[in-house]
Amino acid sequence: MREYRYRRMQSAFLAIMLTLSAMGLATRWMHGQDVLNVVVAGVLLLGAAKAAYDAISDEPALKFDNRTISIRKFFGGVEEIPWRNVLNIGSKVVRTHYAKTTILTVTCEGGLFGARRLRVSTTALGMSPTQTDKLVADLEEARRAAVGTTGVAMAGASSRGWGVELGAGQSSFDPDAALARYLASKEKHDTGDPAPQSAFPRAIQPRTFGRRVG
Numbered sequence: 001m002r003e004y005r006y007r008r009m010q011s012a013f014l015a016i017m018l019t020l021s022a023m024g025l026a027t028r029w030m031h032g033q034d035v036l037n038v039v040v041a042g043v044l045l046l047g048a049a050k051a052a053y054d055a056i057s058d059e060p061a062l063k064f065d066n067r068t069i070s071i072r073k074f075f076g077g078v079e080e081i082p083w084r085n086v087l088n089i090g091s092k093v094v095r096t097h098y099a100k101t102t103i104l105t106v107t108c109e110g111g112l113f114g115a116r117r118l119r120v121s122t123t124a125l126g127m128s129p130t131q132t133d134k135l136v137a138d139l140e141e142a143r144r145a146a147v148g149t150t151g152v153a154m155a156g157a158s159s160r161g162w163g164v165e166l167g168a169g170q171s172s173f174d175p176d177a178a179l180a181r182y183l184a185s186k187e188k189h190d191t192g193d194p195a196p197q198s199a200f201p202r203a204i205q206p207r208t209f210g211r212r213v214g
Contacts, residue, residue, distance in 0.1 A: 002138075003060040004123045011055035014124075018048035050074060056122065062104070062120050071106060071118045081116055083146035085109045087155045091122065091132045102132045105141075151157050157159050 022044035025037040054061070059078065063070045067126040070080045093100060104120045122132040144152050 001063055001065045002137075003063040003121075005060050006054040006121075006123050007126045008083065009054045011051045011124060014097075015048045015051035016057060017027070018044045018051060022048065061125060064139060064142055066142055069139065069142075071120060081106070081118075083109045083143045084151065086143055087115055089136055091129075091136055093129060102127065102129050104132060104135065123193065 013019040025041040025044070029035060029037040029041070053076075057072075057076075059072050060070075061072050067085075068080050068082050069086065070078050072078050086106060086108050089105070090107075091102060092102050093102050099122055101123045104122050106113050106118045106120075108118065110116055122135065127135065140152075147155075
């Protein structure tokens, strides 16, 4: 089992900075500035609470083995997902005016519309983008060891594989039946059966007119 935890000092520092920023915005609102400051302050306080929780929690943010991958939820609790239910693993860099954060995203089954995404900030884990790419490769290797290469390739496919399911009223092209019809037609042509006689009589040659000779 491999485990990854948020850095306590980094999370605690982030919680303090977000709290101070929220207090500054709330002070501006109290002095008659835009009410939007209160909304932003609320979001910052929510982030500060999350960072404070990361600083004091002993639960790993991410752990995995050859059977499952476990990701800690936003506020407590752990989501444990079997590798067979994982559809995709990736990462992206989110840039803001103040910082750059790398996010690990695990897409799995069970969402409202067929898939859901669980995210972990690898920057809060103390990883660089290069280390995050290495982590993604390790996760993919563990997933491949659990479900096989074919299982990874077919993740998210329907019962018929990739593509659109055919409905009950739709028909599909049958190559075997088409080939059988072609061979039957060719065999009938090669037997040398005479072509059917035309139902119309031969046209009568028109009489020609001219001067009689002799």
